[in-house]
Amino acid sequence: MHSIYSDGSGTIEEIIDAGISVGLDYLMFTDHFNLKPIENGYEGWNDNLLSLFGYEHNDMNDENHYMLFDMDKVMPKDYTVEEYVKTAAKKGALGIIAHPDEIRSHLVSYPPYPWTHWELDGFDSIEIWNQMSHWMEGLTKWNKVWRWLHPRSSLITPTDRILEKWDELNLQRRISGIGGVDAHQYIHKLSIGIKVKVFPYKVLFKTIRTHLLFYDPLNPGDHVIDSKNRFINAIRSARCFISNYKLGDARGFRFWAETDAKSYNMGQSVPIPEEGVNLQVILPADAVIRFVYNGKRGGRVTGDSATRIVKEPGVYRVEVYQGGKGWIYSNHIRLEKEDSNES
Ligand SMILES: [Zn+2]
Incomplete structure:
Protein backbone atom coordinates (compact mmCIF):
# COMPACT_ATOMS: atom_id res chain seq x y z
CA MET A 1 0.00 0.00 0.00
CA HIS A 2 0.97 3.62 -0.43
CA SER A 3 0.93 6.56 1.97
CA ILE A 4 1.71 10.28 1.67
CA TYR A 5 5.37 9.22 1.38
CA SER A 6 4.54 8.57 -2.29
CA ASP A 7 1.22 8.65 -4.13
CA GLY A 8 -1.20 7.66 -1.36
CA SER A 9 -3.33 10.19 0.49
CA GLY A 10 -3.14 8.76 4.01
CA THR A 11 -0.61 9.51 6.71
CA ILE A 12 1.08 6.49 8.25
CA GLU A 13 -0.79 7.16 11.51
CA GLU A 14 -4.15 7.22 9.70
CA ILE A 15 -3.39 3.98 7.87
CA ILE A 16 -2.26 2.23 11.05
CA ASP A 17 -5.47 3.36 12.78
CA ALA A 18 -7.49 1.96 9.87
CA GLY A 19 -5.61 -1.35 10.17
CA ILE A 20 -6.20 -1.55 13.93
CA SER A 21 -9.89 -0.71 13.54
CA VAL A 22 -10.48 -3.69 11.24
CA GLY A 23 -8.40 -6.07 13.37
CA LEU A 24 -5.34 -6.54 11.15
CA ASP A 25 -2.21 -8.08 12.67
CA TYR A 26 0.21 -6.39 10.32
CA LEU A 27 0.66 -3.93 7.47
CA MET A 28 3.39 -3.93 4.84
CA PHE A 29 3.95 -0.52 3.26
CA THR A 30 5.55 -0.15 -0.17
CA ASP A 31 5.79 3.53 -1.04
CA HIS A 32 7.44 4.23 -4.40
CA PHE A 33 11.21 4.76 -4.07
CA ASN A 34 10.89 5.70 -0.42
CA LEU A 35 12.20 4.15 2.79
CA LYS A 36 11.96 7.34 4.87
CA PRO A 37 9.19 5.99 7.13
CA ILE A 38 11.83 3.68 8.65
CA GLU A 39 14.17 6.63 9.35
CA ASN A 40 11.20 8.44 10.83
CA GLY A 41 10.62 5.64 13.30
CA TYR A 42 7.38 4.19 11.97
CA GLU A 43 8.49 0.57 11.74
CA GLY A 44 7.21 -1.31 14.76
CA TRP A 45 4.23 -2.17 16.89
CA ASN A 46 1.10 -0.13 17.55
CA ASP A 47 -1.18 -2.08 19.90
CA ASN A 48 -1.35 -5.55 18.33
CA LEU A 49 -0.43 -4.41 14.84
CA LEU A 50 3.06 -4.60 13.37
CA SER A 51 3.93 -2.12 10.59
CA LEU A 52 6.77 -3.06 8.25
CA PHE A 53 8.23 -0.90 5.52
CA GLY A 54 9.73 -1.74 2.19
CA TYR A 55 9.52 0.17 -1.05
CA GLU A 56 8.39 -0.26 -4.65
CA HIS A 57 10.90 0.09 -7.48
CA ASN A 58 10.02 0.42 -11.18
CA ASP A 59 11.96 0.90 -14.41
CA MET A 60 12.29 4.05 -16.51
CA ASN A 61 9.15 3.09 -18.50
CA ASP A 62 7.18 2.80 -15.26
CA GLU A 63 6.88 -0.95 -15.76
CA ASN A 64 8.20 -3.96 -13.84
CA HIS A 65 7.11 -2.81 -10.40
CA TYR A 66 9.06 -4.64 -7.74
CA MET A 67 8.34 -4.59 -4.01
CA LEU A 68 11.40 -4.86 -1.80
CA PHE A 69 11.78 -5.51 1.90
CA ASP A 70 14.99 -5.42 3.91
CA MET A 71 16.90 -3.17 1.52
CA ASP A 72 19.15 -0.78 3.45
CA LYS A 73 18.55 1.98 0.89
CA VAL A 74 16.62 2.83 -2.27
CA MET A 75 18.49 1.79 -5.42
CA PRO A 76 19.12 4.36 -8.18
CA LYS A 77 16.04 5.11 -10.30
CA ASP A 78 17.88 4.51 -13.56
CA TYR A 79 18.73 0.91 -12.74
CA THR A 80 17.54 -1.60 -15.32
CA VAL A 81 15.17 -4.34 -14.18
CA GLU A 82 18.04 -6.78 -14.26
CA GLU A 83 20.11 -4.48 -12.06
CA TYR A 84 17.50 -3.99 -9.38
CA VAL A 85 16.42 -7.62 -9.27
CA LYS A 86 20.02 -8.84 -9.08
CA THR A 87 21.22 -6.22 -6.60
CA ALA A 88 18.33 -6.95 -4.25
CA ALA A 89 18.93 -10.71 -4.47
CA LYS A 90 22.62 -10.24 -3.74
CA LYS A 91 21.78 -8.21 -0.65
CA GLY A 92 19.36 -10.88 0.54
CA ALA A 93 16.34 -8.58 0.31
CA LEU A 94 12.87 -10.00 -0.24
CA GLY A 95 11.73 -9.23 -3.81
CA ILE A 96 8.07 -9.47 -4.77
CA ILE A 97 6.83 -8.87 -8.32
CA ALA A 98 3.89 -6.47 -8.01
CA HIS A 99 0.68 -6.70 -10.08
CA PRO A 100 2.52 -8.63 -12.85
CA ASP A 101 -0.18 -9.11 -15.46
CA GLU A 102 -2.10 -5.87 -15.66
CA ILE A 103 -4.31 -5.42 -18.71
CA ARG A 104 -6.62 -2.44 -18.84
CA SER A 105 -7.67 0.16 -21.27
CA HIS A 106 -10.53 2.07 -19.75
CA LEU A 107 -8.73 4.72 -17.71
CA VAL A 108 -6.31 6.68 -19.83
CA SER A 109 -4.59 8.21 -16.83
CA TYR A 110 -3.94 4.78 -15.29
CA PRO A 111 -2.11 2.68 -17.89
CA PRO A 112 -1.19 -0.93 -17.06
CA TYR A 113 2.13 -1.58 -15.32
CA PRO A 114 3.00 -5.19 -16.22
CA TRP A 115 6.05 -7.34 -15.51
CA THR A 116 7.90 -8.02 -18.75
CA HIS A 117 11.10 -9.72 -17.54
CA TRP A 118 10.15 -13.28 -16.64
CA GLU A 119 13.53 -14.49 -17.88
CA LEU A 120 15.19 -13.05 -14.76
CA ASP A 121 15.40 -15.13 -11.66
CA GLY A 122 16.29 -13.84 -8.24
CA PHE A 123 12.78 -12.77 -7.28
CA ASP A 124 11.11 -14.54 -4.35
CA SER A 125 7.43 -13.97 -4.74
CA ILE A 126 4.62 -12.79 -7.00
CA GLU A 127 1.58 -10.77 -6.12
CA ILE A 128 -0.98 -13.11 -7.65
CA TRP A 129 -3.96 -11.01 -6.57
CA ASN A 130 -3.93 -7.21 -6.48
CA GLN A 131 -7.09 -5.35 -5.55
CA MET A 132 -6.39 -2.33 -7.77
CA SER A 133 -5.42 -4.34 -10.86
CA HIS A 134 -8.44 -6.57 -10.50
CA TRP A 135 -10.77 -3.64 -10.05
CA MET A 136 -9.42 -1.70 -13.02
CA GLU A 137 -9.26 -4.67 -15.39
CA GLY A 138 -12.98 -5.35 -15.09
CA LEU A 139 -13.94 -1.72 -15.51
CA THR A 140 -16.23 -0.63 -18.36
CA LYS A 141 -18.18 2.57 -18.84
CA TRP A 142 -21.35 0.63 -17.95
CA ASN A 143 -20.21 -0.74 -14.58
CA LYS A 144 -17.99 2.17 -13.57
CA VAL A 145 -20.34 3.82 -11.10
CA TRP A 146 -21.35 0.51 -9.51
CA ARG A 147 -17.71 -0.50 -9.16
CA TRP A 148 -16.69 2.83 -7.59
CA LEU A 149 -19.41 2.29 -5.02
CA HIS A 150 -18.73 -1.42 -4.46
CA PRO A 151 -14.98 -2.06 -4.62
CA ARG A 152 -15.29 -5.14 -2.43
CA SER A 153 -18.05 -6.82 -4.44
CA SER A 154 -16.05 -6.29 -7.63
CA LEU A 155 -13.53 -8.96 -6.59
CA ILE A 156 -14.08 -12.35 -8.27
CA THR A 157 -10.87 -14.43 -8.54
CA PRO A 158 -7.22 -13.81 -9.45
CA THR A 159 -6.81 -14.07 -13.22
CA ASP A 160 -6.09 -17.45 -14.81
CA ARG A 161 -3.24 -15.76 -16.69
CA ILE A 162 -1.29 -15.09 -13.53
CA LEU A 163 -2.24 -18.34 -11.82
CA GLU A 164 -0.98 -20.28 -14.84
CA LYS A 165 2.25 -18.32 -14.87
CA TRP A 166 2.72 -18.89 -11.14
CA ASP A 167 2.10 -22.65 -11.45
CA GLU A 168 4.48 -22.85 -14.41
CA LEU A 169 7.25 -21.02 -12.51
CA ASN A 170 6.79 -23.29 -9.51
CA LEU A 171 7.56 -26.32 -11.66
CA GLN A 172 11.05 -24.83 -11.92
CA ARG A 173 11.56 -23.47 -8.42
CA ARG A 174 9.61 -22.27 -5.40
CA ILE A 175 8.05 -18.82 -5.94
CA SER A 176 5.58 -17.84 -3.28
CA GLY A 177 2.29 -16.11 -4.02
CA ILE A 178 0.90 -13.23 -2.00
CA GLY A 179 -2.09 -10.89 -2.29
CA GLY A 180 -2.10 -7.11 -1.90
CA VAL A 181 -4.53 -4.24 -1.71
CA ASP A 182 -2.32 -1.62 -3.39
CA ALA A 183 -4.27 0.96 -1.40
CA HIS A 184 -3.77 4.66 -2.17
CA GLN A 185 -7.06 6.20 -1.00
CA TYR A 186 -7.28 8.52 -3.99
CA ILE A 187 -8.80 11.92 -3.37
CA HIS A 188 -11.28 12.73 -6.12
CA LYS A 189 -12.69 16.22 -6.51
CA LEU A 190 -16.28 16.23 -7.70
CA SER A 191 -17.50 18.94 -10.10
CA ILE A 192 -19.51 20.48 -7.28
CA GLY A 193 -16.24 21.06 -5.39
CA ILE A 194 -16.55 18.32 -2.78
CA LYS A 195 -13.58 16.02 -2.26
CA VAL A 196 -14.29 12.31 -1.80
CA LYS A 197 -11.97 9.54 -0.72
CA VAL A 198 -11.92 6.74 -3.28
CA PHE A 199 -11.14 3.28 -1.91
CA PRO A 200 -10.44 4.28 1.69
CA TYR A 201 -7.78 2.17 3.37
CA LYS A 202 -10.28 0.79 5.84
CA VAL A 203 -12.53 -0.55 3.08
CA LEU A 204 -9.69 -2.19 1.15
CA PHE A 205 -8.34 -3.75 4.36
CA LYS A 206 -11.49 -5.88 4.34
CA THR A 207 -10.68 -7.40 0.94
CA ILE A 208 -7.52 -9.23 -0.11
CA ARG A 209 -5.33 -10.40 2.77
CA THR A 210 -2.16 -12.45 2.99
CA HIS A 211 -2.05 -14.79 5.99
CA LEU A 212 1.36 -15.89 7.23
CA LEU A 213 2.11 -19.02 9.24
CA PHE A 214 4.75 -19.04 11.96
CA TYR A 215 6.08 -22.00 13.88
CA ASP A 216 6.03 -19.97 17.11
CA PRO A 217 3.52 -17.27 17.92
CA LEU A 218 4.41 -13.70 17.14
CA ASN A 219 3.62 -11.45 20.11
CA PRO A 220 2.98 -7.71 20.19
CA GLY A 221 6.12 -6.05 21.45
CA ASP A 222 8.46 -8.68 19.98
CA HIS A 223 11.75 -7.28 18.70
CA VAL A 224 10.97 -5.47 15.45
CA ILE A 225 13.91 -6.62 13.32
CA ASP A 226 13.52 -10.23 14.48
CA SER A 227 9.83 -10.03 13.66
CA LYS A 228 10.53 -8.51 10.25
CA ASN A 229 12.93 -11.35 9.48
CA ARG A 230 10.26 -13.85 10.45
CA PHE A 231 7.80 -12.17 8.06
CA ILE A 232 10.32 -12.18 5.24
CA ASN A 233 11.14 -15.79 5.91
CA ALA A 234 7.47 -16.85 5.93
CA ILE A 235 6.80 -15.09 2.62
CA ARG A 236 9.96 -16.35 0.96
CA SER A 237 9.26 -19.89 2.19
CA ALA A 238 5.68 -19.72 0.85
CA ARG A 239 4.28 -20.37 4.33
CA CYS A 240 1.29 -18.22 3.53
CA PHE A 241 -2.11 -18.11 1.88
CA ILE A 242 -4.33 -15.43 0.38
CA SER A 243 -7.95 -14.68 1.12
CA ASN A 244 -10.74 -12.32 0.21
CA TYR A 245 -12.07 -11.21 3.59
CA LYS A 246 -15.34 -10.04 2.01
CA LEU A 247 -16.30 -13.72 1.74
CA GLY A 248 -15.36 -14.55 5.33
CA ASP A 249 -12.49 -14.57 7.79
CA ALA A 250 -10.08 -17.20 6.46
CA ARG A 251 -8.04 -17.59 9.65
CA GLY A 252 -7.95 -21.27 10.49
CA PHE A 253 -7.43 -22.43 6.91
ZN1 LIG B 1 2.99 -0.60 -8.59
Whole structure:
Protein backbone atom coordinates (compact mmCIF):
# COMPACT_ATOMS: atom_id res chain seq x y z
CA MET A 1 0.00 0.00 0.00
CA HIS A 2 0.97 3.62 -0.43
CA SER A 3 0.93 6.56 1.97
CA ILE A 4 1.71 10.28 1.67
CA TYR A 5 5.37 9.22 1.38
CA SER A 6 4.54 8.57 -2.29
CA ASP A 7 1.22 8.65 -4.13
CA GLY A 8 -1.20 7.66 -1.36
CA SER A 9 -3.33 10.19 0.49
CA GLY A 10 -3.14 8.76 4.01
CA THR A 11 -0.61 9.51 6.71
CA ILE A 12 1.08 6.49 8.25
CA GLU A 13 -0.79 7.16 11.51
CA GLU A 14 -4.15 7.22 9.70
CA ILE A 15 -3.39 3.98 7.87
CA ILE A 16 -2.26 2.23 11.05
CA ASP A 17 -5.47 3.36 12.78
CA ALA A 18 -7.49 1.96 9.87
CA GLY A 19 -5.61 -1.35 10.17
CA ILE A 20 -6.20 -1.55 13.93
CA SER A 21 -9.89 -0.71 13.54
CA VAL A 22 -10.48 -3.69 11.24
CA GLY A 23 -8.40 -6.07 13.37
CA LEU A 24 -5.34 -6.54 11.15
CA ASP A 25 -2.21 -8.08 12.67
CA TYR A 26 0.21 -6.39 10.32
CA LEU A 27 0.66 -3.93 7.47
CA MET A 28 3.39 -3.93 4.84
CA PHE A 29 3.95 -0.52 3.26
CA THR A 30 5.55 -0.15 -0.17
CA ASP A 31 5.79 3.53 -1.04
CA HIS A 32 7.44 4.23 -4.40
CA PHE A 33 11.21 4.76 -4.07
CA ASN A 34 10.89 5.70 -0.42
CA LEU A 35 12.20 4.15 2.79
CA LYS A 36 11.96 7.34 4.87
CA PRO A 37 9.19 5.99 7.13
CA ILE A 38 11.83 3.68 8.65
CA GLU A 39 14.17 6.63 9.35
CA ASN A 40 11.20 8.44 10.83
CA GLY A 41 10.62 5.64 13.30
CA TYR A 42 7.38 4.19 11.97
CA GLU A 43 8.49 0.57 11.74
CA GLY A 44 7.21 -1.31 14.76
CA TRP A 45 4.23 -2.17 16.89
CA ASN A 46 1.10 -0.13 17.55
CA ASP A 47 -1.18 -2.08 19.90
CA ASN A 48 -1.35 -5.55 18.33
CA LEU A 49 -0.43 -4.41 14.84
CA LEU A 50 3.06 -4.60 13.37
CA SER A 51 3.93 -2.12 10.59
CA LEU A 52 6.77 -3.06 8.25
CA PHE A 53 8.23 -0.90 5.52
CA GLY A 54 9.73 -1.74 2.19
CA TYR A 55 9.52 0.17 -1.05
CA GLU A 56 8.39 -0.26 -4.65
CA HIS A 57 10.90 0.09 -7.48
CA ASN A 58 10.02 0.42 -11.18
CA ASP A 59 11.96 0.90 -14.41
CA MET A 60 12.29 4.05 -16.51
CA ASN A 61 9.15 3.09 -18.50
CA ASP A 62 7.18 2.80 -15.26
CA GLU A 63 6.88 -0.95 -15.76
CA ASN A 64 8.20 -3.96 -13.84
CA HIS A 65 7.11 -2.81 -10.40
CA TYR A 66 9.06 -4.64 -7.74
CA MET A 67 8.34 -4.59 -4.01
CA LEU A 68 11.40 -4.86 -1.80
CA PHE A 69 11.78 -5.51 1.90
CA ASP A 70 14.99 -5.42 3.91
CA MET A 71 16.90 -3.17 1.52
CA ASP A 72 19.15 -0.78 3.45
CA LYS A 73 18.55 1.98 0.89
CA VAL A 74 16.62 2.83 -2.27
CA MET A 75 18.49 1.79 -5.42
CA PRO A 76 19.12 4.36 -8.18
CA LYS A 77 16.04 5.11 -10.30
CA ASP A 78 17.88 4.51 -13.56
CA TYR A 79 18.73 0.91 -12.74
CA THR A 80 17.54 -1.60 -15.32
CA VAL A 81 15.17 -4.34 -14.18
CA GLU A 82 18.04 -6.78 -14.26
CA GLU A 83 20.11 -4.48 -12.06
CA TYR A 84 17.50 -3.99 -9.38
CA VAL A 85 16.42 -7.62 -9.27
CA LYS A 86 20.02 -8.84 -9.08
CA THR A 87 21.22 -6.22 -6.60
CA ALA A 88 18.33 -6.95 -4.25
CA ALA A 89 18.93 -10.71 -4.47
CA LYS A 90 22.62 -10.24 -3.74
CA LYS A 91 21.78 -8.21 -0.65
CA GLY A 92 19.36 -10.88 0.54
CA ALA A 93 16.34 -8.58 0.31
CA LEU A 94 12.87 -10.00 -0.24
CA GLY A 95 11.73 -9.23 -3.81
CA ILE A 96 8.07 -9.47 -4.77
CA ILE A 97 6.83 -8.87 -8.32
CA ALA A 98 3.89 -6.47 -8.01
CA HIS A 99 0.68 -6.70 -10.08
CA PRO A 100 2.52 -8.63 -12.85
CA ASP A 101 -0.18 -9.11 -15.46
CA GLU A 102 -2.10 -5.87 -15.66
CA ILE A 103 -4.31 -5.42 -18.71
CA ARG A 104 -6.62 -2.44 -18.84
CA SER A 105 -7.67 0.16 -21.27
CA HIS A 106 -10.53 2.07 -19.75
CA LEU A 107 -8.73 4.72 -17.71
CA VAL A 108 -6.31 6.68 -19.83
CA SER A 109 -4.59 8.21 -16.83
CA TYR A 110 -3.94 4.78 -15.29
CA PRO A 111 -2.11 2.68 -17.89
CA PRO A 112 -1.19 -0.93 -17.06
CA TYR A 113 2.13 -1.58 -15.32
CA PRO A 114 3.00 -5.19 -16.22
CA TRP A 115 6.05 -7.34 -15.51
CA THR A 116 7.90 -8.02 -18.75
CA HIS A 117 11.10 -9.72 -17.54
CA TRP A 118 10.15 -13.28 -16.64
CA GLU A 119 13.53 -14.49 -17.88
CA LEU A 120 15.19 -13.05 -14.76
CA ASP A 121 15.40 -15.13 -11.66
CA GLY A 122 16.29 -13.84 -8.24
CA PHE A 123 12.78 -12.77 -7.28
CA ASP A 124 11.11 -14.54 -4.35
CA SER A 125 7.43 -13.97 -4.74
CA ILE A 126 4.62 -12.79 -7.00
CA GLU A 127 1.58 -10.77 -6.12
CA ILE A 128 -0.98 -13.11 -7.65
CA TRP A 129 -3.96 -11.01 -6.57
CA ASN A 130 -3.93 -7.21 -6.48
CA GLN A 131 -7.09 -5.35 -5.55
CA MET A 132 -6.39 -2.33 -7.77
CA SER A 133 -5.42 -4.34 -10.86
CA HIS A 134 -8.44 -6.57 -10.50
CA TRP A 135 -10.77 -3.64 -10.05
CA MET A 136 -9.42 -1.70 -13.02
CA GLU A 137 -9.26 -4.67 -15.39
CA GLY A 138 -12.98 -5.35 -15.09
CA LEU A 139 -13.94 -1.72 -15.51
CA THR A 140 -16.23 -0.63 -18.36
CA LYS A 141 -18.18 2.57 -18.84
CA TRP A 142 -21.35 0.63 -17.95
CA ASN A 143 -20.21 -0.74 -14.58
CA LYS A 144 -17.99 2.17 -13.57
CA VAL A 145 -20.34 3.82 -11.10
CA TRP A 146 -21.35 0.51 -9.51
CA ARG A 147 -17.71 -0.50 -9.16
CA TRP A 148 -16.69 2.83 -7.59
CA LEU A 149 -19.41 2.29 -5.02
CA HIS A 150 -18.73 -1.42 -4.46
CA PRO A 151 -14.98 -2.06 -4.62
CA ARG A 152 -15.29 -5.14 -2.43
CA SER A 153 -18.05 -6.82 -4.44
CA SER A 154 -16.05 -6.29 -7.63
CA LEU A 155 -13.53 -8.96 -6.59
CA ILE A 156 -14.08 -12.35 -8.27
CA THR A 157 -10.87 -14.43 -8.54
CA PRO A 158 -7.22 -13.81 -9.45
CA THR A 159 -6.81 -14.07 -13.22
CA ASP A 160 -6.09 -17.45 -14.81
CA ARG A 161 -3.24 -15.76 -16.69
CA ILE A 162 -1.29 -15.09 -13.53
CA LEU A 163 -2.24 -18.34 -11.82
CA GLU A 164 -0.98 -20.28 -14.84
CA LYS A 165 2.25 -18.32 -14.87
CA TRP A 166 2.72 -18.89 -11.14
CA ASP A 167 2.10 -22.65 -11.45
CA GLU A 168 4.48 -22.85 -14.41
CA LEU A 169 7.25 -21.02 -12.51
CA ASN A 170 6.79 -23.29 -9.51
CA LEU A 171 7.56 -26.32 -11.66
CA GLN A 172 11.05 -24.83 -11.92
CA ARG A 173 11.56 -23.47 -8.42
CA ARG A 174 9.61 -22.27 -5.40
CA ILE A 175 8.05 -18.82 -5.94
CA SER A 176 5.58 -17.84 -3.28
CA GLY A 177 2.29 -16.11 -4.02
CA ILE A 178 0.90 -13.23 -2.00
CA GLY A 179 -2.09 -10.89 -2.29
CA GLY A 180 -2.10 -7.11 -1.90
CA VAL A 181 -4.53 -4.24 -1.71
CA ASP A 182 -2.32 -1.62 -3.39
CA ALA A 183 -4.27 0.96 -1.40
CA HIS A 184 -3.77 4.66 -2.17
CA GLN A 185 -7.06 6.20 -1.00
CA TYR A 186 -7.28 8.52 -3.99
CA ILE A 187 -8.80 11.92 -3.37
CA HIS A 188 -11.28 12.73 -6.12
CA LYS A 189 -12.69 16.22 -6.51
CA LEU A 190 -16.28 16.23 -7.70
CA SER A 191 -17.50 18.94 -10.10
CA ILE A 192 -19.51 20.48 -7.28
CA GLY A 193 -16.24 21.06 -5.39
CA ILE A 194 -16.55 18.32 -2.78
CA LYS A 195 -13.58 16.02 -2.26
CA VAL A 196 -14.29 12.31 -1.80
CA LYS A 197 -11.97 9.54 -0.72
CA VAL A 198 -11.92 6.74 -3.28
CA PHE A 199 -11.14 3.28 -1.91
CA PRO A 200 -10.44 4.28 1.69
CA TYR A 201 -7.78 2.17 3.37
CA LYS A 202 -10.28 0.79 5.84
CA VAL A 203 -12.53 -0.55 3.08
CA LEU A 204 -9.69 -2.19 1.15
CA PHE A 205 -8.34 -3.75 4.36
CA LYS A 206 -11.49 -5.88 4.34
CA THR A 207 -10.68 -7.40 0.94
CA ILE A 208 -7.52 -9.23 -0.11
CA ARG A 209 -5.33 -10.40 2.77
CA THR A 210 -2.16 -12.45 2.99
CA HIS A 211 -2.05 -14.79 5.99
CA LEU A 212 1.36 -15.89 7.23
CA LEU A 213 2.11 -19.02 9.24
CA PHE A 214 4.75 -19.04 11.96
CA TYR A 215 6.08 -22.00 13.88
CA ASP A 216 6.03 -19.97 17.11
CA PRO A 217 3.52 -17.27 17.92
CA LEU A 218 4.41 -13.70 17.14
CA ASN A 219 3.62 -11.45 20.11
CA PRO A 220 2.98 -7.71 20.19
CA GLY A 221 6.12 -6.05 21.45
CA ASP A 222 8.46 -8.68 19.98
CA HIS A 223 11.75 -7.28 18.70
CA VAL A 224 10.97 -5.47 15.45
CA ILE A 225 13.91 -6.62 13.32
CA ASP A 226 13.52 -10.23 14.48
CA SER A 227 9.83 -10.03 13.66
CA LYS A 228 10.53 -8.51 10.25
CA ASN A 229 12.93 -11.35 9.48
CA ARG A 230 10.26 -13.85 10.45
CA PHE A 231 7.80 -12.17 8.06
CA ILE A 232 10.32 -12.18 5.24
CA ASN A 233 11.14 -15.79 5.91
CA ALA A 234 7.47 -16.85 5.93
CA ILE A 235 6.80 -15.09 2.62
CA ARG A 236 9.96 -16.35 0.96
CA SER A 237 9.26 -19.89 2.19
CA ALA A 238 5.68 -19.72 0.85
CA ARG A 239 4.28 -20.37 4.33
CA CYS A 240 1.29 -18.22 3.53
CA PHE A 241 -2.11 -18.11 1.88
CA ILE A 242 -4.33 -15.43 0.38
CA SER A 243 -7.95 -14.68 1.12
CA ASN A 244 -10.74 -12.32 0.21
CA TYR A 245 -12.07 -11.21 3.59
CA LYS A 246 -15.34 -10.04 2.01
CA LEU A 247 -16.30 -13.72 1.74
CA GLY A 248 -15.36 -14.55 5.33
CA ASP A 249 -12.49 -14.57 7.79
CA ALA A 250 -10.08 -17.20 6.46
CA ARG A 251 -8.04 -17.59 9.65
CA GLY A 252 -7.95 -21.27 10.49
CA PHE A 253 -7.43 -22.43 6.91
CA ARG A 254 -4.67 -25.02 6.65
CA PHE A 255 -3.23 -26.98 3.75
CA TRP A 256 -0.55 -29.53 4.53
CA ALA A 257 0.86 -32.87 3.42
CA GLU A 258 1.33 -35.95 5.56
CA THR A 259 3.33 -39.10 5.21
CA ASP A 260 3.67 -41.80 7.85
CA ALA A 261 6.88 -40.15 8.96
CA LYS A 262 6.19 -36.46 8.91
CA SER A 263 3.93 -33.55 8.02
CA TYR A 264 4.87 -30.76 5.62
CA ASN A 265 3.75 -27.18 5.23
CA MET A 266 3.02 -25.10 2.17
CA GLY A 267 6.33 -24.21 0.52
CA GLN A 268 7.98 -27.49 1.46
CA SER A 269 9.07 -30.44 -0.66
CA VAL A 270 7.83 -33.91 0.20
CA PRO A 271 9.71 -37.07 -0.80
CA ILE A 272 7.01 -39.45 -2.08
CA PRO A 273 6.88 -42.72 -0.15
CA GLU A 274 5.47 -45.92 -1.71
CA GLU A 275 2.03 -45.47 -0.15
CA GLY A 276 1.70 -41.88 -1.39
CA VAL A 277 1.22 -38.56 0.34
CA ASN A 278 -1.93 -37.44 2.11
CA LEU A 279 -2.85 -33.85 1.20
CA GLN A 280 -5.16 -32.29 3.76
CA VAL A 281 -7.23 -29.12 3.85
CA ILE A 282 -9.27 -27.65 6.66
CA LEU A 283 -11.42 -24.53 6.45
CA PRO A 284 -13.01 -22.25 9.02
CA ALA A 285 -16.39 -22.65 7.21
CA ASP A 286 -18.01 -24.80 4.53
CA ALA A 287 -16.98 -23.89 1.00
CA VAL A 288 -16.03 -25.43 -2.34
CA ILE A 289 -12.49 -26.85 -2.39
CA ARG A 290 -10.43 -27.64 -5.50
CA PHE A 291 -6.99 -29.18 -5.58
CA VAL A 292 -4.76 -27.86 -8.36
CA TYR A 293 -2.01 -30.15 -9.66
CA ASN A 294 0.66 -28.68 -11.98
CA GLY A 295 -1.81 -25.95 -12.93
CA LYS A 296 -4.75 -28.31 -13.59
CA ARG A 297 -7.83 -27.97 -11.43
CA GLY A 298 -9.38 -31.13 -10.02
CA GLY A 299 -13.00 -31.78 -9.10
CA ARG A 300 -14.99 -29.81 -6.55
CA VAL A 301 -15.41 -30.95 -2.95
CA THR A 302 -17.91 -29.15 -0.71
CA GLY A 303 -17.41 -29.03 3.06
CA ASP A 304 -15.01 -27.74 5.69
CA SER A 305 -12.25 -30.23 4.95
CA ALA A 306 -10.86 -32.46 2.21
CA THR A 307 -8.12 -35.03 1.85
CA ARG A 308 -6.48 -36.59 -1.16
CA ILE A 309 -3.85 -39.30 -1.51
CA VAL A 310 -1.40 -38.43 -4.29
CA LYS A 311 1.67 -40.14 -5.71
CA GLU A 312 2.65 -38.05 -8.70
CA PRO A 313 5.61 -35.65 -8.46
CA GLY A 314 4.83 -32.00 -9.13
CA VAL A 315 3.28 -29.00 -7.39
CA TYR A 316 -0.05 -29.03 -5.59
CA ARG A 317 -2.09 -26.15 -4.27
CA VAL A 318 -5.67 -25.49 -3.23
CA GLU A 319 -8.35 -22.99 -4.26
CA VAL A 320 -11.45 -22.38 -2.16
CA TYR A 321 -14.63 -20.74 -3.45
CA GLN A 322 -17.70 -19.16 -1.87
CA GLY A 323 -20.68 -18.51 -4.15
CA GLY A 324 -18.51 -18.86 -7.25
CA LYS A 325 -15.97 -16.29 -6.05
CA GLY A 326 -12.40 -17.03 -4.97
CA TRP A 327 -12.10 -17.04 -1.17
CA ILE A 328 -8.76 -18.70 -0.35
CA TYR A 329 -5.63 -19.52 -2.37
CA SER A 330 -2.90 -21.65 -0.81
CA ASN A 331 0.74 -21.74 -1.77
CA HIS A 332 2.24 -24.86 -3.35
CA ILE A 333 3.47 -28.08 -1.80
CA ARG A 334 6.01 -29.90 -3.96
CA LEU A 335 6.14 -33.69 -4.26
CA GLU A 336 9.41 -35.24 -5.34
CA LYS A 337 10.65 -38.73 -6.05
CA GLU A 338 12.15 -40.09 -2.84
CA ASP A 339 15.75 -40.31 -4.10
CA SER A 340 15.82 -36.53 -4.74
CA ASN A 341 17.29 -34.60 -1.83
CA GLU A 342 16.34 -31.06 -2.78
CA SER A 343 14.39 -29.34 -0.03
ZN1 LIG B 1 2.99 -0.60 -8.59
